[in-house]
Amino acid sequence: MxxxxxxxxxxxxxxxxxxxxxxxxxxxxxxxxxxxxxxxxxxxxxxxxxxxxxxxxxxxxxxxxxxxxxxxxxxxxxxxxxxxxxxxxxxxxxxxxxxxxxxxxxxxxxxxxxxxxxxxxxxxxxxxxxxVGGCMPIIKSIRESLVGNAIGSIRGILNGTCNYILSRMTAEGCAFDEVLADAQANGFAEADPTLDVDGFDAAHKLAILNAIAFGMTINLEDVYVEGIRRITPMDIEFAADFGYTVKLLAISKQTNGAVEARVHPTMISHDNILASVNGSLNAVTVSGDCVENVLLYGHGAGxxxxxxxxxxxxxxxxxxxxxxxxxxxxxLAYRPEAIRTIPVLPIDRLHTRYYLRFTAENQPGVLSKIAGALGSHNISIKSVNQKGRFYGDHTPLVMMTYKACEADMKKALADIAALHIVADDPIVVRIEEDNGGL
Structure with a gap:
């Protein structure tokens, strides 16, 4: 032998x-x-x-x-x-x-x-x-099992710490800091949780997956990264009212000669299979032109x-x-001579739907001013939720938009800030409507 x-x-x-x-x-x-x-x-x-x-x-x-x-x-x-x-x-x-x-x-x-x-x-x-993905054979699956497929997209929960925190916040209504401290005490989070909760760990993994999925050079510096620190139980509750669950997702898609590559808190519909992946578990869906959609699920660490x-x-x-x-x-799934530089789509060119939560002044005309600022930048409101909670002279005002351009959203939010009718920065969460057929 x-x-x-x-x-x-x-x-x-x-x-x-x-x-x-x-x-x-x-x-x-x-x-x-x-x-x-x-x-x-x-x-x-x-x-x-x-x-x-x-x-x-x-x-x-x-x-x-x-x-x-x-x-x-x-x-x-x-x-x-x-x-x-x-x-x-x-x-x-x-x-x-x-x-x-x-x-x-x-x-x-x-x-x-x-x-x-x-x-x-x-x-x-x-x-x-x-x-990437711990025991989930995601690299082997893309590199070998899906070798005959052109990969269209990848969406995944690739960080168990963030998923554990968001799952606890959803189930128990606890605040981020409380759950993080408990996760650290029980070994689910590092003493310095920055790599995990600020999204960088998931970004490292997405950069590697992009290379083997699309035949591109590894391009970590262009992956858009946003963590979960600003997500609150209130946002999770509002999301549920609209039929959504909040997850930290790593998302990549081929888009007109470029690749979307982004990691951020995302609202996905309750019927998306990723919405039911809880605790420290990971899951990733891969879309291929022959197989349509494949799901891998398991322990991403440990x-x-x-x-x-x-x-x-x-x-x-x-x-x-x-x-x-x-x-x-x-x-990297492709012969070295076939690997090429593919541009990563700047986040400002992203088109998606948005969840917006403003801490707005409790006075007449505030809603129309915010809606006007959004409308002036081609952003249409799909629905509004205001539950009548009051925090001094302010109340939470939640809006769900139709699809809009990220650059336009940034301009609209800057205009709203200049009106001095909201306190603090708004909470902005992108919405992923496509559940990959799963």
């Missing part, structure tokens, strides 16, 4: 989970593949992290460089995270002719345009299924679900090595 040696860099949550699967499921994997996938080394600055694993002597080390340079190791699994040391070690491993598995979406979204061509030039595989995706990449590469077929599937 052919043996393929593995070296893991990082024995944290996902690293230790990956090691555990390789050790405990070794017979299952060999029965399925005919390959002995052997864990040879694990490197971590804290050698005690491996104390709960049934490791042989000499497997655990603090010297990551020694693992990367070990001539007996064919596959390096980078689970350190970050964009500095991880990049250095991956580059060094590629230069040594080693194949790479990583879950590092921040690194790939920032430096993938360099790392993927480098791996291709050296004839090694760089696999990254665990970087020790063992993410480790499962890492192991799937390890086994794929091991099979390639045994059959002498590294590079069998292009890392």
């Amino acid at each position: 052919k043996q393929i040696n593995i070296g893991i860099l990082g024995c944290g949550t996902v690293g230790s989970g990956t090691a555990r699967i390789l050790l405990e499921k070794q017979k299952l994997i060999s029965d399925r593949t005919g390959i002995n996938v052997h864990l040879k080394s694990i490197a971590d600055i804290d050698p005690t992290r491996g104390k709960d694993l049934p490791l042989a002597d000499g497997v655990m080390t603090t010297d990551a460089g020694a693992v990367v340079d070990d001539p007996e190791i064919q596959i390096i699994v980078e689970l350190i995270g970050g964009k500095t040391l991880a990049k250095e070690l991956i580059t060094r491993a590629i230069d040594n002719g080693k194949h790479i598995v990583t879950a590092n979406k921040a690194l790939l979204s920032a430096h993938g345009n360099t790392l993927f061509p480098l791996a291709a030039q050296r004839g090694v595989d760089l696999a990254y299924e665990a970087s 020790k063992m679900p993410t480790a499962s995706a890492v192991v799937s990449d390890i086994v794929d590469i091991a099979r390639n090595l045994v059959f002498g077929a590294p590079g069998r599937i292009p890392a």
Whole structure:
């Protein structure tokens, strides 16, 4: 039986989970593949992290460089995270002719345009299924199962922390800060939640998905990003009155030679299947011209679900090595020479419907002034909701619009602010009407 040696860099949550699967499921994997996938080394600055694993002597080390340079190791699994040391070690491993598995979406979204061509030039595989969607095989699905489809759109809940927070706010009517604090206390959110709640984590993942879906260079800097901090239980309640649920969605679509790429709070109808995805779960829908719509659903993070995706990449590469077929599937779904620069549609050119909530002065004529400012910029109001709540001299005024241009909406809101009839900035939430047929 052919043996393929593995070296893991990082024995944290996902690293230790990956090691555990390789050790405990070794017979299952060999029965399925005919390959002995052997864990040879694990490197971590804290050698005690491996104390709960049934490791042989000499497997655990603090010297990551020694693992990367070990001539007996064919596959390096980078689970350190970050964009500095991880990049250095991956580059060094590629230069040594080693194949790479990583879950590092921040690194790939920032430096993938360099790392993927480098791996291709050296004839090694760089696999990254665990970087997007945890255990959901979204990358494999687009890259392999949907290879005969032109992808039209992707819509997904790609951050479990935000979905957990919004789900709790919806079910219990709790405020954002309260739910976030509870999520941090229970390990669902980081001590510094910025990457998650401000939308950047989902943007990293969307940039990677766009590349494999549309054959474009990774273009993180042009993805529009907006987080969930300003969403309140009041907005969630108003949304429900109109038949909508609030989710943080990552959305991309091919549009007239460009790609929409945006992450922001979104109102979707209650009958959209994504509206029923709650807690820390993730889900993504992909629209292809042959299959129409495909849904993937599962744990987008967590020790063992993410480790499962890492192991799937390890086994794929091991099979390639045994059959002498590294590079069998292009890392970004397209041959390197076919990948091109596709412009990302500026958010100001987006046309969509909007939910608007103003904290308006309680006086005659306010509604007509706001409606007039919107109308002067070609924005038509579909419905209005005012429940008679009062906050001093102000009351919440909610409007749902017909489709409008984002640039026009910004101009209208600036005009309304200049009228000095509203307190605070309005809450603006975009509405996604198309549920992808699901």
